[in-house]
Amino acid sequence: MPEDLVLAVDQGTSSTKCLLVDASGAVVATGSAPVPIRYPRPGWVEQDAAEILDSVRTAAAQCLSGVPKKAITAVGFSTQRESAVVWDRRTGLPAGPVLGWQDQRAQPICDGLRDKGQADRVRAISGLPLDPMFSAAKLRWLLDRTPDAAVGTIDAWLVHALTGSHHIEVGNASRTQLLDVRTGTWSPDLLGLFGVPDSALPEITPSSGQLGRIGEHGGVLAGLPITAVLGDSHAALYAHGDQADHGVKVTYGTGSSVMRLGEVDNDGVCLTVAWNDRLAVEGNIRSSGSTVAWLAELLGTEPDRIAAMAVDAGSDGVHLVPAFGGLAAPWWDDTAVGVLSGLTLGTRPAQLARAAVESIAHQVADVVDAMGGAEAVLADGGASSNDLLMQIQADLLGVPVKRARTPNLSALGAAFLAGDFRPPLDYDEFRPRPGDRAAQRSAWRDALARARTPSIPHPRRP
Incomplete structure (x- = not known):
């Protein structure tokens, strides 16, 4: 078994895949686990945050079976992006369903902003058209039903569940429609328009660096450092x-x-x-x-x-x-x-x-x-x-x-x-x-x- 290996965790819509990669780009080992998707009503697409976390641990355990932990130098995450997650601040447990990126239930929130003439303003700041695919309206929908909760995207949920910190990677943050895309900071104007308090949101971090060390809840991942987080499409572009x-x-x-x-x-x-x-x-x-x-x-x-x-x-x-x-x-x-x-x-x-x-x-x-x-x-x-x-x-x-x-x-x-x-x-x-x-x-x-x-x-x- 070579040393200086990197574990990649690719958390997608229908499954989580793990790849153990050496410095030449060769894949040394793999693992995967499915993630259920539910469609409770027309236009509604839900997942379970706990099941997503379990899929990460299961895929990682498959991938790292028989691999000495000392051979792994870093962990990188690639995640589905606009899906919205809500969890209890005190317990750290999910407080509602994950609203998938395809979910359309927040359309009335977007329609209300459009009717008020805010669509151009939203695009000018966020770089994104006013659309329920992005996280902001979904986060508002979740907060309406779970006040005082913490919210984020899939990367923020996984980093929180595995390290205890409340952080979101800047590329994923740019898909929430709450980020000022040119400054890389949460926009007070957009937070006000969507009614999302900044206290509920994660702190924005770069895509690479020392982004946290995985704790005991990570199973076989415990003790490993996270040094990169990217949205899945961004990660594919980087690989080219x-x-x-x-x-x-x-x-x-x-x-x-x-x-x-x-x-x-x-x-x-x-x-x-x-x-x-x-x-x-x-x-x-x-x-x-x-x-x-x-x-x-x-x-x-x-x-x-x-x-x-x-x-x-x-x-x-x-x-x-x-x-x-x-x-x-x-x-x-x-x-x-x-x-x-x-x-x-x-x-x-x-x-x-x-x-x-x-x-x-x-x-x-x-x-x-x-x-x-x-x-x-x-x-x-x-x-x-x-x-x-x-x-x-x-x-x-x-x-x-x-x-x-x-x-x-x-x-x-x-x-x-x-x-x-x-x-x-x-x-x-x-x-x-x-x-x-x-x-x-x-x-x-x-x-x-x-x-x-x-x-x-x-x-x-x-």
């Missing part, structure tokens, strides 16, 4: 290293995160803190891999079968706009509806499968267009293993798609930052093929128009 300076990173998961370093003048994308003091722009897509999962359930099959069916078929004019909970970037249309268009008596499951895969690539292309285009797309995440999707993405954008050969980039990015090393990645490259991209994109926009609310304007191209 120098490639990130010129490309747009796309993490293909349940939803998709499209992110690039720097700033772009376009209201269709968000300004966020990537890590420490580096800014980035991002567009979030609510339904990517979940679109394929939905269609698989509808057709009584498995997601892998949907992907296989799509390879041997064209969409034949069928488009699926997966606005199951509205549309996020670059449209920010909460009232958009899911649409299947172009159906004929000849439409079969294979055409639906192809349309589902194409919908992912079209949505990513919408965000990349809003960012002003890209020299290349840097792809990672579970759905990036689909060669057809990667090729369609290259064809629609007209630029190469470079897929990281190493999986689990969110975890690796956390490990790289925690261990202060950044080995280069290897990529598979998909180059665009000749074709009428303009016609394909125009047909998609026609389908999108059927799904969208007419009164919401299109984002400007930079």
Whole structure:
């Protein structure tokens, strides 16, 4: 067993993964544990904070079985971001459900602020459009039911539960919609608008450094230092290293995160803190891999079968706009509806499968267009293993798609930052093929128009 190992804890929406990584970037050991998701009402998405913590301890125990603790020098965390957590100040125990990043129950709070003309003010300070995906409105909803509690995001909950401190990493804080994105501090204006007292919020910390030592509640993690915390999308971007300076990173998961370093003048994308003091722009897509999962359930099959069916078929004019909970970037249309268009008596499951895969690539292309285009797309995440999707993405954008050969980039990015090393990645490259991209994109926009609310304007191209 080599020494100077870094443990990466990747706490995602559906599972927690742990990777033990050496300084070359090689993965020495792994562990994982599922995390249940509940849907108690339409638009409500809940998890249990205690189950999330248990999943971290379980995955870590699997990963570190037989590994001497002295070989581990640091722990880095990559976490789901906008999900909101509430816990009792005295006991440290959860005081309500975790409201997942997809949860829409706080929509009335956002609507109230929009009706008061505050949407532009919120965006100007936070860099984010007024939307219930972000944590602020969810935190307000939780505090209305649990006054005087402590609140935070998943990273803040895990750091608190494992170290006893009440801290939040600056990149995760930038996703709450309560941070002044340019100063890196809680905004008194935003706290006032959302009615969240600063006494309930964690203290903001950098993404790397001595961020706490894990106590006895950490199980096998007890005694280990935390030296990096990142949001999952930010961690994946960090893992791409120098490639990130010129490309747009796309993490293909349940939803998709499209992110690039720097700033772009376009209201269709968000300004966020990537890590420490580096800014980035991002567009979030609510339904990517979940679109394929939905269609698989509808057709009584498995997601892998949907992907296989799509390879041997064209969409034949069928488009699926997966606005199951509205549309996020670059449209920010909460009232958009899911649409299947172009159906004929000849439409079969294979055409639906192809349309589902194409919908992912079209949505990513919408965000990349809003960012002003890209020299290349840097792809990672579970759905990036689909060669057809990667090729369609290259064809629609007209630029190469470079897929990281190493999986689990969110975890690796956390490990790289925690261990202060950044080995280069290897990529598979998909180059665009000749074709009428303009016609394909125009047909998609026609389908999108059927799904969208007419009164919401299109984002400007930079």
